[in-house]
Amino acid sequence: MQRYLLQRLASLLLTLVGVSIAIFFMIRLLPGNIIDLEFFGDPNATPALKHRAAEQIGLVGSYPTQYFHWVGGLLRGDLGRSLLSQQPVSIAVGQAIPITAELIVLGVLFALAVAIPLGMISAVMRDRPADYVARFTGLIGISIPNFWLATLLLILTSRVFHWVPSLTYVRLTHHPIANIEQFFMPAIAMSVFTLALVMRMLRTTMLEVMKLDYVRTARAKGLSRRSVLVRHVLRNALIPVATVVGYEIGYLISSAVVVEAIFDLPGLGSTLLNALNLRDYPTIEAIVMIITAVFLVVNTVVDILYGILDPRISLTT
Amino acid sequence: MSDKPIEVSPATREISRRDLLVKAGMVGAGGIAAGALTGPAGAVARVARNSAKTIPTGGTITWALNQDPGEIAPFGGVLSATQWGNEMMYDSLLQWDHKLNLRTALATYEVISPTEIHWTIVPGRKFSNGQPVTAADLQYSFQLQSTDPAPGSISALGQFPSIDVANSGPISTYKYRMALSRPDARVFGYLAWTRYSGIVPNGMYESLNPSVSGIGTGPFMLSGDYQPGVGINYVKNPYFWQPGLPYLDGINYEIITQDSTAIAALISGDLDGATVSNANALTLVGHPGLTVLHNLTAAFRELQMTIKAGDTKPWWDLRVRQAVSLAINRTNIIDNVYAGYGQLTGHVAAGYGPWPLTTAELATYETQDVAKAKSLMSAAGYGSGFSVTMTTFSTPSDFPAMAQLIASDLSAIGIDVSIVPQPSATFAAANGNGSFDWDLTARGMRGDVDGYVAEFNPADAVYDIWFSGFKNTEMWRLVGDGRIQLNETKRLPIYHDLDSLLMTQLLEVPIVSVESFQVVSDKLKNMYVSFTGSNPGLRYVYLES
Numbered sequence: 001m002q003r004y005l006l007q008r009l010a011s012l013l014l015t016l017v018g019v020s021i022a023i024f025f026m027i028r029l030l031p032g033n034i035i036d037l038e039f040f041g042d043p044n045a046t047p048a049l050k051h052r053a054a055e056q057i058g059l060v061g062s063y064p065t066q067y068f069h070w071v072g073g074l075l076r077g078d079l080g081r082s083l084l085s086q087q088p089v090s091i092a093v094g095q096a097i098p099i100t101a102e103l104i105v106l107g108v109l110f111a112l113a114v115a116i117p118l119g120m121i122s123a124v125m126r127d128r129p130a131d132y133v134a135r136f137t138g139l140i141g142i143s144i145p146n147f148w149l150a151t152l153l154l155i156l157t158s159r160v161f162h163w164v165p166s167l168t169y170v171r172l173t174h175h176p177i178a179n180i181e182q183f184f185m186p187a188i189a190m191s192v193f194t195l196a197l198v199m200r201m202l203r204t205t206m207l208e209v210m211k212l213d214y215v216r217t218a219r220a221k222g223l224s225r226r227s228v229l230v231r232h233v234l235r236n237a238l239i240p241v242a243t244v245v246g247y248e249i250g251y252l253i254s255s256a257v258v259v260e261a262i263f264d265l266p267g268l269g270s271t272l273l274n275a276l277n278l279r280d281y282p283t284i285e286a287i288v289m290i291i292t293a294v295f296l297v298v299n300t301v302v303d304i305l306y307g308i309l310d311p312r313i314s315l316t317t
Numbered sequence: 318m319s320d321k322p323i324e325v326s327p328a329t330r331e332i333s334r335r336d337l338l339v340k341a342g343m344v345g346a347g348g349i350a351a352g353a354l355t356g357p358a359g360a361v362a363r364v365a366r367n368s369a370k371t372i373p374t375g376g377t378i379t380w381a382l383n384q385d386p387g388e389i390a391p392f393g394g395v396l397s398a399t400q401w402g403n404e405m406m407y408d409s410l411l412q413w414d415h416k417l418n419l420r421t422a423l424a425t426y427e428v429i430s431p432t433e434i435h436w437t438i439v440p441g442r443k444f445s446n447g448q449p450v451t452a453a454d455l456q457y458s459f460q461l462q463s464t465d466p467a468p469g470s471i472s473a474l475g476q477f478p479s480i481d482v483a484n485s486g487p488i489s490t491y492k493y494r495m496a497l498s499r500p501d502a503r504v505f506g507y508l509a510w511t512r513y514s515g516i517v518p519n520g521m522y523e524s525l526n527p528s529v530s531g532i533g534t535g536p537f538m539l540s541g542d543y544q545p546g547v548g549i550n551y552v553k554n555p556y557f558w559q560p561g562l563p564y565l566d567g568i569n570y571e572i573i574t575q576d577s578t579a580i581a582a583l584i585s586g587d588l589d590g591a592t593v594s595n596a597n598a599l600t601l602v603g604h605p606g607l608t609v610l611h612n613l614t615a616a617f618r619e620l621q622m623t624i625k626a627g628d629t630k631p632w633w634d635l636r637v638r639q640a641v642s643l644a645i646n647r648t649n650i651i652d653n654v655y656a657g658y659g660q661l662t663g664h665v666a667a668g669y670g671p672w673p674l675t676t677a678e679l680a681t682y683e684t685q686d687v688a689k690a691k692s693l694m695s696a697a698g699y700g701s702g703f704s705v706t707m708t709t710f711s712t713p714s715d716f717p718a719m720a721q722l723i724a725s726d727l728s729a730i731g732i733d734v735s736i737v738p739q740p741s742a743t744f745a746a747a748n749g750n751g752s753f754d755w756d757l758t759a760r761g762m763r764g765d766v767d768g769y770v771a772e773f774n775p776a777d778a779v780y781d782i783w784f785s786g787f788k789n790t791e792m793w794r795l796v797g798d799g800r801i802q803l804n805e806t807k808r809l810p811i812y813h814d815l816d817s818l819l820m821t822q823l824l825e826v827p828i829v830s831v832e833s834f835q836v837v838s839d840k841l842k843n844m845y846v847s848f849t850g851s852n853p854g855l856r857y858v859y860l861e862s
Binding site (some may be wrong): 030032033034036037038039040041042043044045046049050052053054056057082084085086087091092094096107128151155157158159161162163164166167168169209242262263270271273274275278279280 | 379384385387388399412467468470471472474475476495528529544545546547549569571572573574576577580581582584585586587588674740741742743745746747751760761771774777778779780819
């Protein structure tokens with residue numbers, strides 16, 4: 001187990017190094033930077049003036065030099081400064097992380113809270129009307145783009161109820177109810193795909209597990225139907241679901257980019273989108289590194305959980 | 318120079334469902350998106366005419382900014398959004414009214430000589446901390462404007478006119494001597510453009526973080542720091558110098574980047590106003606509780622071409638450039654891309670005070686004439702046409718749409734246009750280094766009329782980058798004369814002649830001037846869509862109970 005963990009840690013670090021190189025060079029290979037945007041339309045923009053402006057914000061030196069300077073900062077916990085505001089990126093990112101984290105946690109909780117019962121009902125009532133309804137719902141959930149659903153929800157509540165979630169971010173610690181009100185619709189919009197995926201996977205897995213010998217044995221022992229379903233079928237059927245949820249975290253982070261923009265939430269997604277438009281390299285790099293790290297850590301944890309949930313799986317290799 | 322307050326009831330253009338139907342009839346079926354007309358009819362908008370009644374005071378409004386300012390420092394600001402974020406807080410020495418007439422804001426002036434101007438601060442002008450504005454504050458502010466310290470960018474230095482800060486300075490506590498390194502007519506417009514020339518108290522940059530905080534003389538002052546990505550809250554400045562203003566107790570800016578979100582919040586009543594796209598604004602005409610405002614803006618569209626030394630392209634021939642301009646159906650663009658809300662423009666933005674050519678004059682140059690265009694192409698030896706790449710912005714969507722119509726028009730005279738939509742940073746990079754053939758772009762507000770023709774001045778850097786293969790001494794003379802002529806009466810014909818000359822030379826082909834739209838709550842009165850692209854109207858708005 002210890003060796004496995006060390007291997008995973010080493011692989012995680014290597015991946016982070018790879019991503020840091022990729023993101024650093026890829027965004028610089030895009031034509032145009034913040035200096036071009038700042039000087040756009042200025043008839044007096046000489047190359048010398050542009051160079052001075054680049055010097056002023058630290059955009060000078062060869063790419064390798066800039067890369068090592070940036071990585072050196074990262075190792076010291078310094079994410080750099082925004083090219084636009086010259087403020088430490090850590091401030092913007094620090095404000096955005098709790099928002100995106102809350103959105104993802106709520107999205108996952110909502111998806112699981114709906115998908116697990118729905119998947120169970122669908123499996124237990126196979127080929128009956130309830131199953132058809134659940135499967136159709138799942139199909140819709142997988143097909144609907146989250147930006148469309150988010151916009152639709154917003155328009156619907158605005159036109160029908162004359163209500164939209166608060167335009168100003170409300171902290172969970174400051175006003176929990178208002179905070180949940182604000183995050184409810186974005187969480188739904190973001191989680192529908194995950195919800196549908198989990199529901200369909202759970203249904204399929206449960207149907208497979210229900211045919212296995214140990215389930216028949218459990219029934220033969222005289223255990224109640226509920227007990228068999230929950231303790232023997234569902235528990236085992238949830239193992240692959242755990243893996244899917246781990247990977248879905250990555251999907252939810254990418255969904256957050258759009259959903260945060262639509263619901264006016266100043267999370268990592270909308271910060272990243274704004275930074276991309278402005279070619280604010282340090283902010284883009286910091287957010288991509290954070291998202292990568294979260295994705296890798298979550299999946300490492302999922303792999304470990306997998307072994308705990310299913311003792312047949314060894315974590316030694 | 319008048320010291321009286323700006324008039325409080327600016328002419329604003331509201332649009333009603335009836336207006337829209339008339340406009341739709343003019344442009345034909347489909348000119349306005351089907352389904353655009355929502356809500357019951359009859360909610361005809363009313364122009365706020367408040368001169369004779371008592372204006373209610375108090376209340377706080379929520380206004381949407383469709384881009385995060387990133388920072389709100391007064392100097393070196395390069396994004397429009399930076400100005401949106403700080404314009405309620407800072408004033409310049411002068412200000413524009415809604416018709417772009419210059420008015421006194423903080424100081425009156427006296428031109429002593431072509432290179433010396435004396436400024437006298439009007440008694441009672443104070444910063445929001447209660448401290449009076451002094452000549453020392455002016456000197457400090459000009460020093461910062463001429464160096465643009467971080468967090469701004471020195472990219473704004475190109476806007477700084479010939480103020481010789483080192484040789485300028487206080488004459489007394491409230492009197493300031495401004496020296497110019499050369500006669501420069503741009504100085505007055507610059508000093509009315511708060512985007513670059515705000516006045517701050519001496520030592521402000523050393524005492525606070527100007528990225529998120531600030532002290533100015535504007536009608537509102539910050540309530541807490543600006544939170545990037547979140548918003549900005551302003552409250553009434555008790556020391557504001559215009560009597561009775563502001564009417565509101567506060568303005569909360571929310572950063573709402575999506576039109577759909579802003580519209581939902583406007584409908585629900587959570588938002589009092591927002592700038593939205595032309596197409597989206599029109600969907601709200603007649604909606605109960607909302608008023609759609611529109612006005613011409615400085616951001617006219619134009620086709621830029623490069624004529625570089627050592628290169629040979631078909632449009633080096635004047636007849637080809639003239640053919641391009643004559644082949645374009647501008648009315649079609651206005652009707653189909655901008656739903657009828659636009660007009661012809663020259664090189665100086667239509668609506669920019671007294672400076673642009675009149676619509677009648679423009680029509681003589683810009684009315685579509687395909688037969689003449691074909692004959693010019695043949696005379697130039699390009700009767701069988703040529704191929705060219707035209708880059709434009711990928712968003713907003715009016716640019717690719719306009720590009721399609723232009724390409725279609727030009728195909729009639731044999732020009733095969735490949736359209737390449739690009740993100741703004743990519744577009745800006747190629748535009749700045751001149752590595753483009755044709756750019757379909759937009760202009761914007763300029764502090765002075767010179768800003769619209771500065772690229773034709775061989776002394777400016779961009780001339781060498783774009784037009785190094787072009788020579789026209791008459792054009793050069795007019796551009797130079799206009800910049801140094803301080804007398805406006807003598808200056809006006811210079812720019813008239815220059816724009817007329819440019820309309821025949823067509824180094825750049827003006828396309829159309831377009832209108833911008835804002836949607837506001839019915840209870841918000843006195844707002845107008847500013848030609849400048851920012852929101853000075855918010856200084857004068859009030860809430861009707």
